[in-house]
Amino acid sequence: MINFDYYSPTRFIFGKDTETRVGALAKKAGARKVFLVYGGHSAEKSGLLTRVRSSLHEASIAISEFGGILPNPKSGPVYKGIEQCKKEKIDFILAVGGGSVIDTAKSIAAGALDDGDFWDFHERTRMPEKALPIGIVLTIPAAGSEGSGNSVITQEETLLKRAATGECLRPRFSILNPELTYTLPQYQTACGVADMMSHIFERYFTNEKGVDLTDRMCEAVLKSIIDAALVVKDTPNNYEARATLMWAGTVAHVNLLGLGRIEDWGAHALEHELSALYDVAHGAGLAIVYPAWMHYQLNHDPARFAQLATRVFGSLTNKLNIQDTALEGIQALSDFWIQLGLPSKLRELPSFRKEDISVMTKKIKMTRPNELGNFSPLRYEDVEKVYNEMI
Amino acid sequence: MINFDYYSPTRFIFGKDTETRVGALAKKAGARKVFLVYGGHSAEKSGLLTRVRSSLHEASIAISEFGGILPNPKSGPVYKGIEQCKKEKIDFILAVGGGSVIDTAKSIAAGALDDGDFWDFHERTRMPEKALPIGIVLTIPAAGSEGSGNSVITQEETLLKRAATGECLRPRFSILNPELTYTLPQYQTACGVADMMSHIFERYFTNEKGVDLTDRMCEAVLKSIIDAALVVKDTPNNYEARATLMWAGTVAHVNLLGLGRIEDWGAHALEHELSALYDVAHGAGLAIVYPAWMHYQLNHDPARFAQLATRVFGSLTNKLNIQDTALEGIQALSDFWIQLGLPSKLRELPSFRKEDISVMTKKIKMTRPNELGNFSPLRYEDVEKVYNEMI
Numbered sequence: 001m002i003n004f005d006y007y008s009p010t011r012f013i014f015g016k017d018t019e020t021r022v023g024a025l026a027k028k029a030g031a032r033k034v035f036l037v038y039g040g041h042s043a044e045k046s047g048l049l050t051r052v053r054s055s056l057h058e059a060s061i062a063i064s065e066f067g068g069i070l071p072n073p074k075s076g077p078v079y080k081g082i083e084q085c086k087k088e089k090i091d092f093i094l095a096v097g098g099g100s101v102i103d104t105a106k107s108i109a110a111g112a113l114d115d116g117d118f119w120d121f122h123e124r125t126r127m128p129e130k131a132l133p134i135g136i137v138l139t140i141p142a143a144g145s146e147g148s149g150n151s152v153i154t155q156e157e158t159l160l161k162r163a164a165t166g167e168c169l170r171p172r173f174s175i176l177n178p179e180l181t182y183t184l185p186q187y188q189t190a191c192g193v194a195d196m197m198s199h200i201f202e203r204y205f206t207n208e209k210g211v212d213l214t215d216r217m218c219e220a221v222l223k224s225i226i227d228a229a230l231v232v233k234d235t236p237n238n239y240e241a242r243a244t245l246m247w248a249g250t251v252a253h254v255n256l257l258g259l260g261r262i263e264d265w266g267a268h269a270l271e272h273e274l275s276a277l278y279d280v281a282h283g284a285g286l287a288i289v290y291p292a293w294m295h296y297q298l299n300h301d302p303a304r305f306a307q308l309a310t311r312v313f314g315s316l317t318n319k320l321n322i323q324d325t326a327l328e329g330i331q332a333l334s335d336f337w338i339q340l341g342l343p344s345k346l347r348e349l350p351s352f353r354k355e356d357i358s359v360m361t362k363k364i365k366m367t368r369p370n371e372l373g374n375f376s377p378l379r380y381e382d383v384e385k386v387y388n389e390m391i
Numbered sequence: 392m393i394n395f396d397y398y399s400p401t402r403f404i405f406g407k408d409t410e411t412r413v414g415a416l417a418k419k420a421g422a423r424k425v426f427l428v429y430g431g432h433s434a435e436k437s438g439l440l441t442r443v444r445s446s447l448h449e450a451s452i453a454i455s456e457f458g459g460i461l462p463n464p465k466s467g468p469v470y471k472g473i474e475q476c477k478k479e480k481i482d483f484i485l486a487v488g489g490g491s492v493i494d495t496a497k498s499i500a501a502g503a504l505d506d507g508d509f510w511d512f513h514e515r516t517r518m519p520e521k522a523l524p525i526g527i528v529l530t531i532p533a534a535g536s537e538g539s540g541n542s543v544i545t546q547e548e549t550l551l552k553r554a555a556t557g558e559c560l561r562p563r564f565s566i567l568n569p570e571l572t573y574t575l576p577q578y579q580t581a582c583g584v585a586d587m588m589s590h591i592f593e594r595y596f597t598n599e600k601g602v603d604l605t606d607r608m609c610e611a612v613l614k615s616i617i618d619a620a621l622v623v624k625d626t627p628n629n630y631e632a633r634a635t636l637m638w639a640g641t642v643a644h645v646n647l648l649g650l651g652r653i654e655d656w657g658a659h660a661l662e663h664e665l666s667a668l669y670d671v672a673h674g675a676g677l678a679i680v681y682p683a684w685m686h687y688q689l690n691h692d693p694a695r696f697a698q699l700a701t702r703v704f705g706s707l708t709n710k711l712n713i714q715d716t717a718l719e720g721i722q723a724l725s726d727f728w729i730q731l732g733l734p735s736k737l738r739e740l741p742s743f744r745k746e747d748i749s750v751m752t753k754k755i756k757m758t759r760p761n762e763l764g765n766f767s768p769l770r771y772e773d774v775e776k777v778y779n780e781m782i
Contacts, residue, residue: 018394221607
């Protein structure tokens, strides 16, 4: 177990009707004029935005609206939001939505108190040291941004997708009402499930020794996600299962499960190229990437894969051939994602052509100076092989 | 899953040599004159206090010392500490020690900014709204106070043991270096293990439905504690096992494992009377109380006990008789604690007399206005029966 710092000062408000507390919470955090960031029409149609506005009004907080944020958030709206915040003397940013809305809000919050280019924070030439306080009303459990100090934005011109990190980006509060997720379509729910499970895998596959405590916590959350996802598939309005997915999404990425470990975000990077090329949802892309990545990594540490298989997927250890157990686990994971309706192979993507693999590999070579990941780091020849396993 | 608020703003600094960062951390939190609270001679003898003082000096922070805090902390030193802090214009409280030192420091921190009697906070006639900022260097993993907003103090005159709670009591930072626990004697380590496991049981035994995520997280931490405790018993200087126990102790009580659940602190209250009467360590008392409490509660929800047995103690479910499985789990827990050298029955306490049971039951009747706990609440006749099970 390596040394670690753990700091998660966000206040999580979880449960039914909790969005009605947003006005009081924002006021307590000093808000007088809120920049309300949101996405498309669903939050308006469901009445959520009306409830949020009315809670802010009750707390005598003025509102400046900034809607229309799209998935895979881009730098353009961030620049626009920063300008508007500065002009209107905004003192609090409230994001109502999922990861894209939240990340846009976070980067606006940092840019609004900065005289330079906010993209520096994503290029990591500068770190964000201060930001307007941020509050969240979460509507899509997946990205985990409601509990993290990160924001992932794509630069409009270069299509480079880069993460900014800073303690000032951690939300003051995050409101999580599982009922708000009842109307999420099954496919989008499934993408969220793959996303949050991947956040755990990114931490699970480590070479660090003496991490049984976090191993077991990872496995506990994975098992609960799997059980809840199957319930939600059949009964989308099951409160307990929706609640499990929502809180699991936060726990998966609040970094509690990565403490004392060296993480591996190689598969994550492989997926970014898929999203960029095919406009496939991040979670759906991960469902294609991870089984292939796992197959390729299996020989590096078969015992760890066998542990995942036995503890999460209920496989029985084959002591004569531990790799068989490991493979059974990877297959079970892939089967589970297929059962949820997610793709498992590149050929399922309508616009996929075999030549794309060398395109994606070259793009990784161009934009990532180092080997990918830490478990068994991927060189560029490995990257191409892993992509080939996905066909 | 019931609605919950989760707020844990403490910064945890975990790992080797981390106590050398105390000066910089205290300075960042605004400290100029620190009240250094500690216990007996071990922190002095080990050189820990010297390292802490030198780190504070390097950060140009003045120190006022307040040593000699004893286990089961009393109100007397708290009053004395408050007076000293006010007189010396202290602006930061640093606790170096275990739960007793930390809780004393917390109550001093609240009292130092208050004009009334700090005991009001423990009587709960007033809530602490502000306190001097608190930092921790943990030396005994057990109480979990390094990550909580609670302080448990015993009033000197009445021997009433009462908890104060407030967000202002949450430490700004807690430094956890597992190496500092190498010298803890096996018995004291075992008491800590029973204490942290009990903090999980107090959350595990709930009637709330849809709590599988936190169930599994509880089970994950319990399993890791058991494995690590057995390693530490044989090799007290095993870093990974000491690290597991230290972080598990924090996770067990930071309330992450109790979210969305109604908890049951009945067994905890039964133990308080044991500690008061026999001066037995809290953890050792819990090792006597819990198996009896579990036996008594078994019929209320045999499936939950069977789940504990199968998931934590590796029992195989006997589907024809689920109670057999449940009993096997309770026996395995009791055997484990015995293996660590803890008592399992009241008769093992040298001064125990059978008449004490009615004394303890009466004391509970006098000082606790309500039934004990929430799982299957204990009335006073139940309390007497549970104590009788412990003989």
